[in-house]
Amino acid sequence: MILSGSDPVGFALHAAMNGLSMRQQVIADNIANVDTPHFRASSVDFESSLRAAIADGEVPADSSASVSVMPTETPVGANGNNVDLRKESIAAIQSQYQYQVVARSISDRASLVSTAAGTR
Numbered sequence: 001m002i003l004s005g006s007d008p009v010g011f012a013l014h015a016a017m018n019g020l021s022m023r024q025q026v027i028a029d030n031i032a033n034v035d036t037p038h039f040r041a042s043s044v045d046f047e048s049s050l051r052a053a054i055a056d057g058e059v060p061a062d063s064s065a066s067v068s069v070m071p072t073e074t075p076v077g078a079n080g081n082n083v084d085l086r087k088e089s090i091a092a093i094q095s096q097y098q099y100q101v102v103a104r105s106i107s108d109r110a111s112l113v114s115t116a117a118g119t120r
Contacts, residue, residue, distance in 0.1 A: 008057075009109070010106075012053075013105055013106050015046070017106070018046075018067070019047070020046075020098055020102060021099070022044050022046070023091075024099065026043065026069060027088055027091050027092045027095060028092075029042070031085065031089070031092070034081070034083045035081070037079040037081060038079070038080035038081065039080075039081045039083060040076075040082055041071070041072045041082050041083045041088070042069050042070060042071055043069070044067060046066065046068070049066035049067075049068075074087065
């Protein structure tokens with residue numbers, strides 16, 4: 001919930017939500033291709049660009065911090081595939097937890113604003 005055109009906290013929360021959503025999609029793609037020959041797993045990084053934007057006070061208004069999708073450095077197996085199912089499963093659980101925390105932060109923030117505005 002972005003409250004106004006100049007809501008940096010809302011922008012940061014939505015940028016985090018978008019980055020986590022992209023990470024979940026990439027992890028799901030990695031897991032789906034665990035047995036695909038020559039498939040190379042990817043990973044997502046958005047935290048470094050979001051952290052830098054927040055430090056500079058310049059969180060992008062379009063809620064799109066730079067999201068980088070890059071190949072992982074996991075060693076390649078005999079069939080040319082480098083998906084590590086254990087690693088991907090742990091990343092999926094961690095990403096889901098982070099997504100829930102950010103979603104809860106957005107919800108709690110909206111509740112606080114409603115209370116402060118006297119609409120609750």
